[in-house]
Amino acid sequence: MTYQGVLTKMDTEFTIPIQYYLVFENDFLNMNQLLNKNIDIHFVKYQCLNCSLDKQIYRQGFCKSCFFEIPQAADWIMRPELSTAHLDKEDRDLEYEKKVQLQPHIVYLANSSNVKVGVTRKSQVPTRWIDQGAIKAIEIVEVPNRYLAGVTEVALKDYVADKTNWRTMLKNDFVDENLEEWRERLKQYIPEEAAAYFIENKTETNLEFPVNKYPEKPKSLNLTKAQQYSGKLTGIKGQYLIFEDNTVFNIRSNEGLVVNIKIQ
Structure with missing residues (x-):
């Protein structure tokens, strides 16, 4: 066919x-x-x-x-910390930016090629983890907008990776890490403005690929x-x-x- x-x-x-x-x-x-x-x-x-x-x-x-024109490809898509809709400030299209940025976002840890930190809209869990080829993932904070998720990710990047090695991920070459322990270690580095949104009771989500x-x-x-x-x-x-x-x-x-x- x-x-x-x-x-x-x-x-x-x-x-x-x-x-x-x-x-x-x-x-x-x-x-x-x-x-x-x-x-x-x-x-x-x-x-x-x-x-x-x-x-x-x-x-x-x-x-x-x-x-270089449409809001779906603006810099804040890849760099959430650049989001400005919470300030009522337009980048390319404020209506679109409010729709996407002003909704619950998750900062998470995922293990695909290594343990990494990432950001996604709450509605995209676990889709985002699947797309990254993560074998397990866990939420760290749930915040009300994309900006807070972005600044949290930036703060945590000093202590954990934020990129996936695609070759290592595809070879299924990884170390089985305890993400709950990682979350507890990183808790102290969450920015003050997002600290109240720390998630205490989530367990790891495991993913199996065909x-x-x-x-x-x-x-x-x-x-x-x-x-x-x-x-x-x-x-x-x-x-x-x-x-x-x-x-x-x-x-x-x-x-x-x-x-x-x-x-x-």
């Missing part, structure tokens, strides 16, 4: 193991059902997730002009350069498709590409 559509982040369902869905405009694929099957992926064209034009993707699924074989030496597929790829799917972790020959394809970083997918 053949499918065609623009790539967007895979939808997920928090089950054991996690279920993955590649959603196109008029169809979708349950990727778990494709494990151990051969998949052909062909690059067709670009389609910016904002303007829908066939323009080269710059970042986050957007063409360059859209990336992987039959982890890659020994992951090789990232550049589809726009290669134009096409064919391989046997052996696993899915984070937002990566893992193939038998150690090739890995990051769906998230290829948003905005129109592809043709053939299942053999």
Whole structure:
């Protein structure tokens, strides 16, 4: 069977193991059902997730002009501490910024390649952890806006990592850490303005991914350069498709590409 559509982040369902869905405009694929099957992926064209034009993707699924104009790609997306909606101050679109920034946010610890600190909207738990390929995660604080989450993350970054090593994550090479103990050690470094929001009684959330074989030496597929790829799917972790020959394809970083997918 053949499918065609623009790539967007895979939808997920928090089950054991996690279920993955590649959603196109008029169809979708349950990727778990494709494990151990051969998949052909062909690059067709670009389609910016904002303007829908066939323009080269710059970042986050957007063409360059859209990336520097729309609120969905503003700096505070990646750096929550730059949020200003709580001050009634506009960056690109105050209505959008209030909608996203002025809602409960979680600062969390996750273990994917190592223990790291991160920020997500409360409504995105555990989706955010799944997307990062975390094998376990735990909440630290729940704050009422994105700014407070951002300044808390910045403070904790002096004592714990804030990045995931994607190769280590995909190889499933990690040390099994006790995140409850990590949370207690980091408690003293939470900024005063967020200290009252510390969460005392949360336990670790464990995540299991549909992987039959982890890659020994992951090789990232550049589809726009290669134009096409064919391989046997052996696993899915984070937002990566893992193939038998150690090739890995990051769906998230290829948003905005129109592809043709053939299942053999």
